[in-house]
Amino acid sequence: MDRKLKCPNCGAETRAEGNRYRPFCSRRCKLIDLGAWLGEEYTISSPITERDVSIKTQREEGD
Numbered sequence: 001m002d003r004k005l006k007c008p009n010c011g012a013e014t015r016a017e018g019n020r021y022r023p024f025c026s027r028r029c030k031l032i033d034l035g036a037w038l039g040e041e042y043t044i045s046s047p048i049t050e051r052d053v054s055i056k057t058q059r060e061e062g063d
């Protein structure tokens with residue numbers, strides 16, 4: 001099965017199979033989207049620290 005997705009960040013067509021960054025096409029798009037989301041959160045309140053973000057990033061890279 002070859003399910004196709006559209007990257008929410010850049011709109012590029014990408015596959016779900018074997019895509020660890022789905023629904024994004026790449027790590028870069030995922031991080032951009034995460035950054036945008038965090039940026040919005042910061043304007044409302046600021047419970048998320050930079051340390052939390054770096055921990056998540058390290059987990060993804062350590063696979």
Ligand SMILES: [Zn+2]
Nearest residue numbers: 007010025029
């Ligand atoms: Zn993308």
